[in-house]
Amino acid sequence: MASNYDRLDAGQRVLVDASVATYERVRPELKNVTRNMLQTLIAMFKDSEVEPLFITGRTKTVESFREKISRLDPPSVPGGEPALKFPDPFRTLNDMVGVRVITKLPAENTMAANIIKRQRQVFDCRGDREKAIGSIESGTYGYSSRHLILRTIHNDAVRAYQSAFNPELPANGSYFFECQIRTVFAHAWSEIEHDIRFKGQDPRAWSPQFDRQFTATAAMLEVVEKEFADLHDRYETVVSYWDAEGEGAAPLTPDRIRDVWQTLLPHVDRKVDDDWGWASELVAAHGLTQTRQLVELLDAERITEVRKALDHRYSPGPDRLLDDLLLWVYGREHIELTAEPAEAEPHPRRDSLQRRLKQIERYRLT
Template identity: 25%
Template sequence: MGNPKQEQPEKFDFSRHEQVAVVEYMHVMGFYSELAASSKRIAEEALKRRYIKIHSIEARAKDPASFGRKAAKPSKNGPNQPMYPQPLEQISDQAAIRIITFFPRTIKEIDEMLREEFSVIEHFDKGESLIEEERFGYQSVHYLIKLGNVRTSLPEYQRFENAKIEVQVRTILQHTWAEIEHDIQYKSSITIPRDIKRRFMTLAGLLEIADREFQAIQDADRDLTSRVTDLISADKLQAVEITPNSIKSYLDKKLGSDGRMSDFSYDWTVRLLLRLGFTSLEQVDQCIDPYKDDQLSRIIYGNRQGQLLRFEFMLLASMGEAFISRHPWVGSSWFPLRYRDFLKKFSENSISIGHYDPSPPEDS
């Protein structure tokens, strides 16, 4: 007598599981949308308090269709069972925020902010997991967080107690890769054609190098700004190149700071100085040293004008006609007449008009 046939396990209905998951999620999607928005607002305020500059911060509740597809993924341990038998309880990225930075080092600053402002449940580097899974991708740091106890003790946050939020932190280059990856069909290094695989790997390396170089440039710029400030404080102006940062530091020390001046205004002033023939702050200092900015301003307007206009009057008094003839606006109908009238008023008030010329003499 033969053995009875072994009963086959009933095939799991993944399609129905997905449909049920979507219907159930739609009932709570509004809650997670509000949780994501609240988390974004808390993170934005925390970043501002710490003067951490980022590119952007996004918030979202998971898309219902995406939630359904994730709920219906087969389990790695048993392909006839779903990875998430209880989707609403087990899928942790129903509310999410994404913080995109300009530079890699900012990611560490954001890590410190998240640990101080939220309760961090999990933290992992997506780049490492992609390598282990032999998938293509680019690094980003992921967190699973909750609102802290202090915050959830407040009435407006009590309903979010124990609710989880996924946080992604990546640079703008990492984000670019991730967005493009959504349109790429090949997810595994096993299935990708060899030539495309080589190009993928080259591109990933280039992006990582670019991130490092951007960080190095920022570090170099900060070091240069710090060194320039020290040189200006020590009156070692011969080694200081004329840049918006250096001219601002110099004029703040020489004429007093003026918070009304914009970055664009200092950029314009640098372009003007270069057109006038200046190549270093030492020349600028030599040019304006004989003149008093406040005195010149009161002669023209009767009161103390802004920092950059006072500086311009000093250049005009020291260079005289050369300032007018080299100025970008010399071709206009009003500029030469108006500024020659300024020179006339200086002379009438016993201000000696100079002939300073920063341009090096031509070889004979």
């Protein structure tokens, strides 16, 4: 398979070979710069509001450097000769040193970028691009990643590299490098895509089906990311319900009961209207006035036991299931607090509750 370098003419190869020789000479110092950037970023995220899955980095290999600087731009005029895309790579390339911050969820990408950009005494952010924006605006799917171009400030590892590169120039410790921030899903996708699309550059080994599959997997991964983000948000909401000093102390208004129910039991929401006042009255009858008390009542194992005990002919909606849970916990007290007076005629609710309580008592005996 022909490489970019193989397509160069003799004059272009001379220029590329000179840059590659310089790169081979200074690469050990660039590896130290990469190591320093990694250590700096790891320390930056310690005890922060974001905990990346991992932070990794690499110094471009000599082979990769040669291939990249061997790229050609099309002729500027008809009939002209293609020119080197990077005739002065040490001045124009920002990816000889690259680091990646790998997160769990898309929302963490923004938080991680903000943490890095706030460290102005360490880095000066000179570029910030969201690689997915073009795909979103064009209605397509593709590579998703946040790319920061950072400039180091008075960095000693950079000064050592600059001295090795050209000892006659003053070393100021300022160096541009690339920092990519992306989720673990986007990271996996991009690594596989890079291996196939960019390392396999022989057009004879390409099929349109590859494009279709990459597009399909990008779309699926976006859905997976959204589902995990929703799962995380739901988890954080449920955890907050148990905070006795915060959300757990919120009063049980009808709207609050609806929101808690739809968060914990979205599969048991068969109501045909939006009136949750009945639920507020039922729980208030037993002195349940705070969110945490309702969450404790809606215990998953208790719901399972209630379903077994009453063997519902039809899947109960929120009103019936809440009523049964209160009956399970409070027994006859629930009947006396919420049913018609014993002397009332007729008393269909009292009869229904008494029948269901007997079912519960028989179930408990067995």
